[in-house]
Amino acid sequence: MKVKSMTEAVIIGGGIQGTSLAYHLARRGLTDVCLIEMNDLGSGSSGRSASLVTFASPPETCLPLTELSFAALMRFEKELDANPGYDPIGCLRLADKRAAPHLQRRHELLQCRGIESQLLNRQAINDLTPGLNLEDIEIGLYVPRDGSIEPHAILMAYAQSARRLGVQIFQRVKATGLKIKRGRLLGVHTTAGFIATPRVINAAGFCAREVGTWAGMVLPIRNMKRHIFCTGPVALYSGSIPFTYECEIGWYIRREGPGMIIGMGAVESDEQDPQVDWSFLNKVGEHTMHRAPALADAEIKSGWAGLRHMTPDDSPIFGEAPHLPGFFNNCGWDGHGVMHAPAGGLLMAELILDGNVVTLTDINPFCVKRFKGWLAKD
Numbered sequence: 001m002k003v004k005s006m007t008e009a010v011i012i013g014g015g016i017q018g019t020s021l022a023y024h025l026a027r028r029g030l031t032d033v034c035l036i037e038m039n040d041l042g043s044g045s046s047g048r049s050a051s052l053v054t055f056a057s058p059p060e061t062c063l064p065l066t067e068l069s070f071a072a073l074m075r076f077e078k079e080l081d082a083n084p085g086y087d088p089i090g091c092l093r094l095a096d097k098r099a100a101p102h103l104q105r106r107h108e109l110l111q112c113r114g115i116e117s118q119l120l121n122r123q124a125i126n127d128l129t130p131g132l133n134l135e136d137i138e139i140g141l142y143v144p145r146d147g148s149i150e151p152h153a154i155l156m157a158y159a160q161s162a163r164r165l166g167v168q169i170f171q172r173v174k175a176t177g178l179k180i181k182r183g184r185l186l187g188v189h190t191t192a193g194f195i196a197t198p199r200v201i202n203a204a205g206f207c208a209r210e211v212g213t214w215a216g217m218v219l220p221i222r223n224m225k226r227h228i229f230c231t232g233p234v235a236l237y238s239g240s241i242p243f244t245y246e247c248e249i250g251w252y253i254r255r256e257g258p259g260m261i262i263g264m265g266a267v268e269s270d271e272q273d274p275q276v277d278w279s280f281l282n283k284v285g286e287h288t289m290h291r292a293p294a295l296a297d298a299e300i301k302s303g304w305a306g307l308r309h310m311t312p313d314d315s316p317i318f319g320e321a322p323h324l325p326g327f328f329n330n331c332g333w334d335g336h337g338v339m340h341a342p343a344g345g346l347l348m349a350e351l352i353l354d355g356n357v358v359t360l361t362d363i364n365p366f367c368v369k370r371f372k373g374w375l376a377k378d
Contacts, residue, residue: 003170006196008032009352010188012175012211013203014041016155017330017337020345021201022162022169023080028353031166034197036190038174042155044205045307045337052243052254053339054146055115056091056106059314061365062336063113065343068359072342073149082157085150089254090242092120092128093141099247100138107141118142129244129253131236131294142242148254151338158345175204178214178327185215185326199352201328206272206307208317208331215324216376217368219317221332223307225269226250227280231259231298251287259301262288266308274305308335311371318344318366320351323375328352329368 008030011018014037022035037043053073058066076084095103103119110117118124120140126132128142163169170192178200179186187196202211212219237253237260245252251264264284281300289296311317311332321327330348333340343360350357357363368374 001170001173001192003036003173003190003192003195004034004168005193007034007168008197009034009199009201010195010197011035011201011203012188013037013044013205013207014159014169014171015044015203015205015337016042016151016158016341017333017344018201018203019155019158019162020341021203021330021348022167022345023158023165024345024349025352026162026165026167028349030349030353033162033167034195035162035167035169036173036175036188037169037171038207040171041159041169042152045309051148051151051338052091052146053086053149054091054143054243055110056093056117056141056143056146057245058336060109061315062340063109064360065340067113068343068346069340070145072346076154076157076342080157080161082153083150084154084157086147088145088147089240090128090142090144091146092125092242092244094125094134094137094244094246095139095141096136096248097138102247103139103141110143116144118144129241131292132244133291133293146243148243149339154338154341158341175211180215180324183324185324199326199328201330201348201352203330205309205331205337208309208329212329213376215321215327217321217329218373218376219329219332219368220312220371220374221317222268222310223270224266224310225271225274225305225307226263226335227265227276227284227303227305228261228263229281229284229303230256230261230301231295232301233258234260234295234298236294246291249287251284251291253288253292253295260295260298262295269307271307274307276303276305278303309337310334313370316340316344316366317368318348319363319368322369
């Protein structure tokens with residue numbers, strides 16, 4: 001396979017952020033775009049997500065992005081003729097005495113933004129998610145608007161719509177470096193040939209740090225491995241329950257088909273294709289038996305592992321590189337890249353085409369300059 005020799009923009013990464021950007025650029029009229037993905041579309045973190053759109057957990061700086069994305073998901077089917085799979089199951093976060101003040105502040109913040117949320121005592125928590133051991137839980141925060149979504153359906157809708165509008169998508173083509181001369185970006189080297197372009201967007205997920213080094217940047221992103229295990233049917237949870245998340249330990253459960261999924265873990269990893277460490281199931285099982293005794297005898301049917309690309313402040317690195325015009329970062333989404341894909345693609349398209357963001361007041365909280373030592377020469 002030979003890539004196009006010249007194009008107006010190259011997107012590195014075929015996850016949900018990259019495909020969203022491809023669509024939004026093409027929708028605005030920039031169709032001379034190449035997206036390159038080293039494996040298959042959605043084969044990285046986008047395909048291994050907990051699949052939730054939530055106001056309960058993103059950093060305060062990211063809530064405007066969540067509001068933009070939520071609104072886009074509500075009109076997604078009309079706009080892209082595809083069902084995003086939104087199911088308003090709600091999100092229930094649990095906090096012990098140490099984490100309780102955080103949930104109280106989040107509740108007040110959501111109330112100020114007009115987003116319905118409820119602070120719950122133990123009885124109210126049990127009414128939503130029965131069978132929990134709440135002896136060490138102080139309060140819960142419930143956001144009924146939060147819900148599950150279908151990342152694959154969303155990603156493929158973006159990719160197919162981008163293709164229809166003229167974007168070229170190359171799978172199993174790996175970017176290997178940038179061509180830069182006298183501080184000017186000239187193009188991208190790939191395993192299928194060189195692409196001359198004035199614009200490159202780093203939406204490379206777990207490879208974003210490496211791509212950043214090609215531009216002389218040190219991106220403070222850590223790839224953190226999380227495990228998800230899927231069980232068979234559990235009688236107590238045969239009906240709908242909210243996505244139930246324990247703040248301090250990062251453990252969660254939710255319905256998945258006839259069974260449940262259990263997620264936990266945050267261990268730094270540089271695996272390109274993270275594999276399940278089945279020995280970790282013992283640790284997950286120990287906490288699950290403590291917090292949700294009804295799952296003690298549940299049969300584990302399958303498991304998978306994924307990476308969260310985390311920055312020190314849990315917010316993405318987003319925008320044009322200050323020292324290299326034409327090089328843009330769209331990475332470090334801390335596990336929120338799927339639900340923020342509509343906002344990420346829209347805002348990055350505005351930056352590229354208009355030179356500034358018009359839909360959102362301020363993207364300074366996401367600029368790389370907020371981190372010391374981001375430039376390799378520093």
